[in-house]
Amino acid sequence: MVQIDRHDTDILIIGTGGAGLFAALHAQQSAPAGTRITIAVKGLIGKSGCTRMVQGGYNVALGGGDTVERHFMDTIMGGKWLPNQDMAWKLCEQAVVRIHELENEIGCYFDRNPDGTLHQKAFAGQTADRTVHKGDLTGIEIISRLMEQVLARPVDKLQEHRAIGLIPTRDGSALAGVLFIDMRTGGFRLVRAKTVLMATGGGPTMYKYNTPSGDKTMDGLAMALRAGLELRDMEMVQFHPTGLLAGDHTRMTGTVLEEGLRGAGGQLLNGAENRFMFDYDPKGERATRDVVSRAIYAEIAKNNTTDNGGVFISMSHLGPDHVRAKFPGMVKRCADSGFDLAGGLVEVVPTAHYFMGGVVVDADTRTAMEGLYVAGEDAGGAHGSNRLGGNGVANSTVYGGVAGDVMGADIRQMGALRDPCPEVLQAEVDRALHPLSRTPGLVQPMRHALQEAMWEDVGVMRNAPGMERGLTRIADISSELMLVGVAGDDLAFNLTWHDWLNLRSLCDISEAITLAALARENSRGAHYREDFPETGDLDASYFTVVTQSGEALDVRRDPVQFTKVRPGETIMPDGAPETLVAAQ
Amino acid sequence: MTTTPNILRVTVQRGTAAALRQETFDVPAYENQTVLDVVTWIQQMADPTLSYRFACRVGMCGSCAMMVNGVPRWTCRTHVKKVAADGELDIGPLRNLPVIKDLVADMDPFFDKWVAAEARHHPSAERDDDFDPVTAQDPARAEADLGIECINCGICYAACDTVAGNPDYLGPAALQRAWTLLNDSRDADRDGILAAVSGKGGCHNCHSMGSCAQYCPNDLNPMRAIAGLKRETVRAAWGGKRDA
Numbered sequence A: 001m002v003q004i005d006r007h008d009t010d011i012l013i014i015g016t017g018g019a020g021l022f023a024a025l026h027a028q029q030s031a032p033a034g035t036r037i038t039i040a041v042k043g044l045i046g047k048s049g050c051t052r053m054v055q056g057g058y059n060v061a062l063g064g065g066d067t068v069e070r071h072f073m074d075t076i077m078g079g080k081w082l083p084n085q086d087m088a089w090k091l092c093e094q095a096v097v098r099i100h101e102l103e104n105e106i107g108c109y110f111d112r113n114p115d116g117t118l119h120q121k122a123f124a125g126q127t128a129d130r131t132v133h134k135g136d137l138t139g140i141e142i143i144s145r146l147m148e149q150v151l152a153r154p155v156d157k158l159q160e161h162r163a164i165g166l167i168p169t170r171d172g173s174a175l176a177g178v179l180f181i182d183m184r185t186g187g188f189r190l191v192r193a194k195t196v197l198m199a200t201g202g203g204p205t206m207y208k209y210n211t212p213s214g215d216k217t218m219d220g221l222a223m224a225l226r227a228g229l230e231l232r233d234m235e236m237v238q239f240h241p242t243g244l245l246a247g248d249h250t251r252m253t254g255t256v257l258e259e260g261l262r263g264a265g266g267q268l269l270n271g272a273e274n275r276f277m278f279d280y281d282p283k284g285e286r287a288t289r290d291v292v293s294r295a296i297y298a299e300i301a302k303n304n305t306t307d308n309g310g311v312f313i314s315m316s317h318l319g320p321d322h323v324r325a326k327f328p329g330m331v332k333r334c335a336d337s338g339f340d341l342a343g344g345l346v347e348v349v350p351t352a353h354y355f356m357g358g359v360v361v362d363a364d365t366r367t368a369m370e371g372l373y374v375a376g377e378d379a380g381g382a383h384g385s386n387r388l389g390g391n392g393v394a395n396s397t398v399y400g401g402v403a404g405d406v407m408g409a410d411i412r413q414m415g416a417l418r419d420p421c422p423e424v425l426q427a428e429v430d431r432a433l434h435p436l437s438r439t440p441g442l443v444q445p446m447r448h449a450l451q452e453a454m455w456e457d458v459g460v461m462r463n464a465p466g467m468e469r470g471l472t473r474i475a476d477i478s479s480e481l482m483l484v485g486v487a488g489d490d491l492a493f494n495l496t497w498h499d500w501l502n503l504r505s506l507c508d509i510s511e512a513i514t515l516a517a518l519a520r521e522n523s524r525g526a527h528y529r530e531d532f533p534e535t536g537d538l539d540a541s542y543f544t545v546v547t548q549s550g551e552a553l554d555v556r557r558d559p560v561q562f563t564k565v566r567p568g569e570t571i572m573p574d575g576a577p578e579t580l581v582a583a584q
Numbered sequence B: 001m002t003t004t005p006n007i008l009r010v011t012v013q014r015g016t017a018a019a020l021r022q023e024t025f026d027v028p029a030y031e032n033q034t035v036l037d038v039v040t041w042i043q044q045m046a047d048p049t050l051s052y053r054f055a056c057r058v059g060m061c062g063s064c065a066m067m068v069n070g071v072p073r074w075t076c077r078t079h080v081k082k083v084a085a086d087g088e089l090d091i092g093p094l095r096n097l098p099v100i101k102d103l104v105a106d107m108d109p110f111f112d113k114w115v116a117a118e119a120r121h122h123p124s125a126e127r128d129d130d131f132d133p134v135t136a137q138d139p140a141r142a143e144a145d146l147g148i149e150c151i152n153c154g155i156c157y158a159a160c161d162t163v164a165g166n167p168d169y170l171g172p173a174a175l176q177r178a179w180t181l182l183n184d185s186r187d188a189d190r191d192g193i194l195a196a197v198s199g200k201g202g203c204h205n206c207h208s209m210g211s212c213a214q215y216c217p218n219d220l221n222p223m224r225a226i227a228g229l230k231r232e233t234v235r236a237a238w239g240g241k242r243d244a
Helices: A018-030 A068-078 A085-106 A138-151 A219-226 A289-301 A320-326 A328-336 A391-413 A422-437 A444-457 A464-483 A495-519 B035-046 B108-116 B139-147 B155-159 B161-165 B172-182 B190-197 B211-215 B222-243
Strands: A004-008 A011-014 A037-040 A156-158 A161-168 A175-182 A187-192 A195-198 A237-244 A267-269 A311-314 A345-355 A372-374 A542-549 A552-559 B007-016 B019-028 B065-068 B071-074 B088-092 B099-101
Touching: A011 A018, A011 A175, A011 A391, A018 A037, A018 A138, A018 A195, A018 A391, A068 A085, A085 A138, A085 A391, A138 A391, A138 B108, A161 A195, A161 A219, A161 A422, A161 A495, A175 A195, A175 A422, A187 A422, A195 A219, A195 A391, A219 A495, A219 A542, A237 A289, A267 A289, A289 A311, A289 A345, A320 A328, A372 A391, A422 A495, A444 A464, A444 A495, A464 A495, A495 A542, A495 A552, A495 B035, B007 B035, B007 B099, B019 B035, B035 B065, B035 B088, B065 B155, B071 B155, B071 B211, B108 B172, B139 B172, B139 B222, B155 B172, B155 B211, B172 B190, B172 B222, B190 B222, B211 B222
Parallel strands: A004 A187, A011 A037, A011 A195, A037 A156, A195 A372, B007 B088
Antiparallel strands: A161 A175, A175 A187, A237 A345, A267 A311, A311 A345, A542 A552, B007 B019, B065 B071, B065 B088
16 A cells, blocks of 8 residues: 555645735635645746746736726637636736735836836737736746745645645545645655645647646646546637747747737748748738737648748847847847847747636636635636737736635635545556556657647647547557556656656646537637638637546537627727727 | 757766765757756656756746756756857756755755745735835836846855855845845835844855856846845944934
């Protein structure tokens, strides 16, 4: 029998991005005195995940003509009428509170106008200058300040603890705790809690090119699927058009070259060094992310590519010194990686960036399972089919705070800690130990094969035959993985064991993505079907829901509830201007 | 893409504090290759038990900081060509910190000192209050902004000889953060910060050797911030005496 260490707490938070850290602070404020709070993270506190990597900023309506109603309508329109409207509303409404909290209580300092008000800019898809920022390193300011607040508080910290299973009670009616691997020792630890926030942060890293932090591998959604929870909008993978392309052997590949490069006049060139964007859209390189991503994908399909299979971004016509002055961080990062962004050509490719899909929750972050709450990128619904730039960190910080408040209140009605179902606990332990009793082999080639399959068959543009082929490829890789082992003689900080577990999660969620994408027979937001290019009837909008029963996944379509506004209508006052953003 | 036929000779520190050893690997060299890619190749293709830490891949989290040929660096942003002209690399965990295993350092002492330096905002306002109208042109705010982009990677802490000689020393990063707070007009506990940075492990331990500024990948200058702390703590002490 494998030893399982125990740790009991009242409130458990998994993840230390914007959602997890805010949840810890709010839980401490709202829970009764003496409440034990534990925060667990796959890496180091504040260093894992993607909040730290936010460049652009934080969407929030702060007056000057902008309103919560306008932010809400932009979010609904951007999400192509698929968002859960109650969640989208709370996101926009509470962002106003949260940004004040970040400045006044957490200590962030965002860029100012000369009169001392917060500077705000307009991202694509927004009808107001709404994005609060700290230069182009907004995420570092937010996460560093949150991190130092949490570090100083009496919260139990479990760093380099990887969650591997949600363990319900024996009757399945509630969550009893979460099983972890303490990565530093390789041992198991069961943490029992009355309430658990899952905020592990999605991350579509099953694609050949991807932007998220390397520790993100969909562990949260894979656990939720196994626990029987409903996952919505799983087909909605947002691609950023310009990821760095530097070859398969480098972790630099896929990382984001910022949106502002195109906005400032950057040109995209195909392998023959000819501009091509105007063949696809009259806005050229300034078209929206999804349009540019599809255009590059189409050029790649036509083999009009660079040596590494992408296209070029060219800035030098703007004057290398000007580019260096305007984009110092990007130029330096490219230079560190061996590329001359200011004066030369840099290879780029669309790269999987953000996952709109996630666990079905209500606007209080509650799930169908008592004791389990979900916030941030793990939660589905707030963005629908597409996330606006600047709504990601607003979403994670707003709903992390909400989760902390709600958990702190809910535990008052909860009695003792619950007893975990021993069979599920044993099954999750066995699942993690599976590779240790097989003949060791290489994991990375299988990860690579999955990423190729998802990129080619379930990528920027999709069709039914491709996705059927993709399902077969995923199933083959998934089966192969179960035959490949990892040497188990030293489990302390054994990254190869974790690579195996990462790929296990990614295979499971890749199948869910593909089934949901097959079920959506229209094109909305981030999801584009070559065989169903039309938007479809907005009034009959549906979202996909994937569930697991036994080993099989089921997918269904649920109608969108237009709880605040119907397609063709608006909640803005009569005569409100279409946009407040000055024409460029 | 062209793959150069060259092979890198890479020596890596292995093991835990109880038993450290050096191991050497031959790693294929590529045109586009960072030190993190080299470490990754060893783990994925040669020795699956090699332990290291990384997260963001783009120089925003600092998780992948290691000693490279004796110098602390972000491995994700260090091109092999920059550090291995002769094809040889020597990689170890960050200096001045306990080793967890192989290339993974225990960052807890670094962050414990961040807390000990009172390096966090002490609120003077609440969420219902307006934003403070201070602009970046305000001289104190401008001083704070010089150090605010620190990502707490620990490079300066590993580079600092004073940390190496004095385990109690709070170190450059935590002290620099304290200095940004002293220059933040919104912070409500100036006295608490000054007390925290003027004690036994405080700013006066700094010998101004400047390794922190020399090696900071973000071109920040903690030494300058610490000099500011020294002035302020002395001024506060004198002021205290006059008041007495």
